[in-house]
Amino acid sequence: MSTLAESPSIPTAKELSPVPRDSRRKWTYFVLPIYSSFFFLYLVIPISVMILYSFNVSRSALPQVTFKWQGFTTQWYHEWNGIPGLTPAFFLSIKLALIVTVISAILGTLLALSLVRYQFRGKGATNQVLFANIAAPEIVLGASLLGFFITLNLNRGFSTLLIAHVMFCVAYVTITVRARLSGFDPMLEQAAQDLGATPWVTFWKVTLPLIFPGILAGALLAFALSIDDFVTSNFVSGKTITFPLWVYGAVKVGIPPQVFVLGTAIFLAGVILAVVNLVFQGRKRVSSAAAEE
Amino acid sequence: MEQHVRTDLRGGLEPPAERRHNRLGRTLSPYLLGGPALLWLVVFFLVPLVTMVSLSIQTCDSFTLACKVTWHFGEFPNVLSEFGGTFVRSLLYAGTATLVTLIVSFPVTYWIAFRAKRKNFFLLMLLVPFFVSFVIRTTAWQFLLADQAILLGTLKNLHVLPENFHILATGWAVIAGIAYNYLPFTALPLYVALERIDRRLLEASYDLYASRRIAFTRVVLPLSIPGIFAAFLLTFVPASGDYVNAFILGGTNNLMIGNIIQTKFLTLPDYPAASALSVILMVMMLVGIALYSRVLGSRTIEEYV
Numbered sequence: 001m002s003t004l005a006e007s008p009s010i011p012t013a014k015e016l017s018p019v020p021r022d023s024r025r026k027w028t029y030f031v032l033p034i035y036s037s038f039f040f041l042y043l044v045i046p047i048s049v050m051i052l053y054s055f056n057v058s059r060s061a062l063p064q065v066t067f068k069w070q071g072f073t074t075q076w077y078h079e080w081n082g083i084p085g086l087t088p089a090f091f092l093s094i095k096l097a098l099i100v101t102v103i104s105a106i107l108g109t110l111l112a113l114s115l116v117r118y119q120f121r122g123k124g125a126t127n128q129v130l131f132a133n134i135a136a137p138e139i140v141l142g143a144s145l146l147g148f149f150i151t152l153n154l155n156r157g158f159s160t161l162l163i164a165h166v167m168f169c170v171a172y173v174t175i176t177v178r179a180r181l182s183g184f185d186p187m188l189e190q191a192a193q194d195l196g197a198t199p200w201v202t203f204w205k206v207t208l209p210l211i212f213p214g215i216l217a218g219a220l221l222a223f224a225l226s227i228d229d230f231v232t233s234n235f236v237s238g239k240t241i242t243f244p245l246w247v248y249g250a251v252k253v254g255i256p257p258q259v260f261v262l263g264t265a266i267f268l269a270g271v272i273l274a275v276v277n278l279v280f281q282g283r284k285r286v287s288s289a290a291a292e293e
Numbered sequence: 294m295e296q297h298v299r300t301d302l303r304g305g306l307e308p309p310a311e312r313r314h315n316r317l318g319r320t321l322s323p324y325l326l327g328g329p330a331l332l333w334l335v336v337f338f339l340v341p342l343v344t345m346v347s348l349s350i351q352t353c354d355s356f357t358l359a360c361k362v363t364w365h366f367g368e369f370p371n372v373l374s375e376f377g378g379t380f381v382r383s384l385l386y387a388g389t390a391t392l393v394t395l396i397v398s399f400p401v402t403y404w405i406a407f408r409a410k411r412k413n414f415f416l417l418m419l420l421v422p423f424f425v426s427f428v429i430r431t432t433a434w435q436f437l438l439a440d441q442a443i444l445l446g447t448l449k450n451l452h453v454l455p456e457n458f459h460i461l462a463t464g465w466a467v468i469a470g471i472a473y474n475y476l477p478f479t480a481l482p483l484y485v486a487l488e489r490i491d492r493r494l495l496e497a498s499y500d501l502y503a504s505r506r507i508a509f510t511r512v513v514l515p516l517s518i519p520g521i522f523a524a525f526l527l528t529f530v531p532a533s534g535d536y537v538n539a540f541i542l543g544g545t546n547n548l549m550i551g552n553i554i555q556t557k558f559l560t561l562p563d564y565p566a567a568s569a570l571s572v573i574l575m576v577m578m579l580v581g582i583a584l585y586s587r588v589l590g591s592r593t594i595e596e597y598v
Binding site for chain 1: 397582
């Protein structure tokens with residue numbers, strides 16, 4: 001996951017690896033690129049299915065997406081709001097994801113700062129906890145948290161969802177920001193200090209702007225994890241229903257097309273954010289390269 | 294390097310008195326910075342794990358659901374004998390799916406690490422499935438694999454497949470779903486492993502007249518083995534606890550251990566049994582990680598996250 005935050009300063013393989021003796025481009029040279037394009041096709045096929053079936057005609061009284069293609073319609077995009085219970089669940093998920101993102105971005109960034117900048121007792125243990133948190137099967141996280149809440153006699157609802165989501169997002173933010181921080185030149189901070197900046201000013205004017213792309217990537221990841229989460233939420237939600245929980249409940253009775261419409265909306269929002277992020281990084285790279293010349 | 298940062302962050306132009314005050318600050322600041330996040334993880338991640346272990350040795354009143362610790366370890370043999378088959382099935386499905394993902398994604402991560410030009414773009418492409426909700430992604434597979442749908446329907450119309458052929462509600466559908474859903478967990482550690490291979494080693498092997506194939510099998514592959522195992526663990530462990538794929542894509546004969554835990558926790562409360570099952574799952578994970586560091590000790594698995 002952390003790979004996303006690293007700036008692509010690593011030279012490409014082409015620049016470094018020498019051309020082997022038999023550099024004639026045989027047909028075998030194209031096997032890998034062709035295979036890769038099939039692979040990416042495989043990755044996007046289920047997503048295209050979702051987008052495609054959000055345009056499928058449904059003739060039953062209670063609209064449901066059928067496996068059989070029945071014709072093209074944009075009806076469900078006009079009536080995206082038409083299923084009672086689905087829209088509130090959708091907005092609840094967005095609200096939850098926003099709060100979770102802010103909390104885990106702040107907590108995760110601070111933890112990453114302390115891990116990269118300081119040597120302290122318990123650092124190794126902290127790293128192990130982070131790893132265990134990411135590697136643990138989600139069902140163990142959810143089930144143990146539910147057992148914990150039951151033991152404490154705590155009512156399950158929005159607040160327990162919030163607790164659970166921050167619990168599994170914070171480690172992802174930490175490792176993403178940590179990856180960005182460890183490629184960071186400490187001389188820059190030293191220079192700021194030499195010019196008379198206080199630690200506080202140095203942090204706001206030098207450190208934060210430099211690690212901001214890492215924080216942004218971590219925050220995006222946290223948002224995506226939270227808004228999509230089903231397994232842990234299923235255990236700790238009580239009677240509160242988030243978007244994925246609503247969809248899961250509807251799977252065996254039949255999914256209304258609006259689910260695919262909202263799913264498409266989330267997907268497009270994610271793609272737009274990711275592309276903006278990519279272009280933004282790309283432009284910065286170009287301008288810093290120009291500055292060096 | 295860290296020494297420099299620390300002295301200069303705090304010291305610099307400040308007078309010595311200030312500096313002495315800051316030494317205390319320096320020992321405390323990592324805890325102050327990391328404290329909130331750590332506290333959150335300890336209270337809501339580690340403590341619940343302990344609670345779960347203790348729940349598994351408790352006895353509960355079947356009416357009031359009040360539990361107390363009785364040091365009754367009987368749940369473990371009970372659930373193992375009752376759900377042993379389900380455990381084996383979960384491991385089998387998760388293991389097969391993980392192997393499939395490893396084989397399918399290795400060439401692509403190799404291509405991205407060694408040959409692709411826009412690495413960041415392709416890495417993002419690997420994450421594209423994450424942009425769609427897990428449950429919806431799995432439902433989309435249901436649409437892909439359904440008998441009358443685009444894929445099987447067309448193949449049947451062309452008489453490539455017999456009319457009574459079906460995938461949905463079989464183990465293969467569950468494996469296909471898991472393999473797709475957990476792919477980024479495999480591909481990213483693989484990429485990290487391949488990307489960090491020192492290119493000069495490859496160069497050296499070419500200088501010594503290695504062909505592309507020899508360079509791959511004698512240099513790249515051995516160096517990526519820790520990464521391959523890390524990717525295996527990071528996919529296999531979460532996948533073996535999955536129950537969404539089995540619920541949506543499988544039939545009644547394809548239940549995984551996650552389905553049992555979920556039912557026992559949420560539908561017919563039997564907390565000790567459910568906790569015992571989760572504890573077994575957790576112990577398997579720990580054994581896997583311990584084995585990893587035992588066999589491939591020089592590098593820790595944590596580097597691949």
